Amino acid sequence: MAHDPRNLTEEMTAFLRDRHLASLTILRADGTPHVTPVGFTWDPATATARVITWSGAKKVRLLEAVGSRPAALCQVDGGRWLTLEGRATVTADPELCAEAVARYGERYSPPKDRGADRRTIIVAVDSVLGRA
Secondary structure: OEEOOOOOOHHHHHHHHOOOOEEEEEEOOOOOEEEEEEOOEEEOOOOEEEEEEEOOOHHHHHHHHHOOEEEEEEEEEOOEEEEEEEEEEEEOOHHHHHHHHHHHHHHOOOOOOOHHHEEEEEEEEEEEEEEO
16 A cells, blocks of 8 residues: 555654664666665655665665666565655765764664765655555
């Protein structure tokens, strides 16, 4: 069932705050999926998901090659699951990366410092599938 990302239930929002890992899927240029495990944060006010990473990561290189790509973040815990779908972009902007690192530290734990290598993948979520 599809859900409006700006109007999720309290259960869904709580599930997206709980500490869970997810898979990030980004389509390659040839249409095949690149899938990798990630931690992410959810901002319900802007319907935005953020993944912190580093400059050399394959997911970053895929996004830098074209600017944006369709992406999906899927979080699963038993019978509860949510998939956040939208367009992903990557940024090296220090302020945006610092915000993403702070959010990540609240949900998981403070990550190691990547300095100038820090990148943030931002997914502008336009659809949420699943149940929680």
